[in-house]
Amino acid sequence: MARAWQQPLPDMPAPPPSAAWGRIAPPSGYEPQWRRLVDAALELDLGPDDLAAGGLDAVAQAREWKPATVALYSKVARYGGLALPLPATPEPDPVALDLRPLTLVRGEDPEHLRSVAWCALALGWPAPVGVFRSLRRDQVRVTSRRLLISTDDGEWAVPGALTAWHAWEACRNRFPALAASPWVLPALRRGPGLDSRIGGRLSSQALQATFTKHARSTVGHLRATVTPSRREAVEQLAVDYRRLSYDTYRRLALAAGAPPVTARGVVRAARTVSRSARAGRLAG
Structure with a gap:
């Protein structure tokens, strides 16, 4: 120590x-x-x-x-020995947010398709970023209606992610290094580390940066394609997306009713649901 x-x-x-x-x-x-x-x-x-x-x-x-x-x-x-207080993780703000634009396929760029597949999986299976970092392809099985994910903690059925998953799998199969990779979210390029390679396992920090980049590129796409009648709503969504982190994304998915994968974040998600319900009753 x-x-x-x-x-x-x-x-x-x-x-x-x-x-x-x-x-x-x-x-x-x-x-x-x-x-x-x-x-x-x-x-x-x-x-x-x-x-x-x-x-x-x-x-x-x-x-x-x-x-x-x-x-x-x-x-x-x-x-390192510095007695700093651990800051509390903030509650999701807003307590409800339309996350579907982050799960829609809108191109063939590998980085985009990898991010879309991640977000589509996480919307129904909101695992922490460290779990996704270590998720292997052989842990994901495809059925005609949904994906099945198996880990040491159990098995989950993930609806609504088939389109994104098939698009990502078709893309990665065009590149030998990605096709041979055992990871669901492999590296697409070499990083600064000596052991970094295409198809290798990404770090948690790299995945966090990937999510932020995907959220901001989605903002650009929404602004470029919005109709005049929805411009105000899209601008508000863009503000929320620009400060969205993956940890908040998964807590919002939990608050919307996705089954918990680990204990982490479940208590805060339950508080968010209760708070949202109270607000609805007061508004009614």
Whole structure:
């Protein structure tokens, strides 16, 4: 376990931020995230004691980090020995949102089809991003009416995802590296890592970035194809999509009635449903 960071003794000046960070060993398994956290802190001339005292608010504001990113780096900082409070994951806002545009096939680009297949699966099987990262193709079976997903935790039937799944499978079968990949959501290009390869397993961070990119490209498509009568509704949807994360997407799917895959997020989704029901009764 990493040795906890010690606050400087009274009346003793703290070392320069770069030197102070250099005295802390990165937490095992989180070296890249630790390096990005240190770089973000040094941009604001903050040392580890400054971060421990003031939290991540200043860094998050400067980097425009979303709540899920703040939660990730808070965890990394704690693993490195900095006693930062873990921020609470915010409730979905709005509590209901039309997610279907994210599941519609509108082209043949592999990255688009991979994202559409992911969103279509997650709408009926809202697993956390880490579960999707490790989901293999042999865990998904196709029937005439739905997809069947099997994991160590059970088996789920996913309706409404066949079109997206077949489009993605047809696309990946045109590329040998993708066709041979065992992963449902494989890498489409090589990354910076030495072991990165086409068809390899993506990181959770890469999948989060993929979802954000897909949501923003969907916004562009909606604005380009909207009719004048629906322009106001599409503009509101575009605002919601631009701040949508995958974690919020899955909680909205849970709140809409999708069966839970893991315990994570189920309590918050139940609160969202109750809140929405109360609002409906008050409006009535």
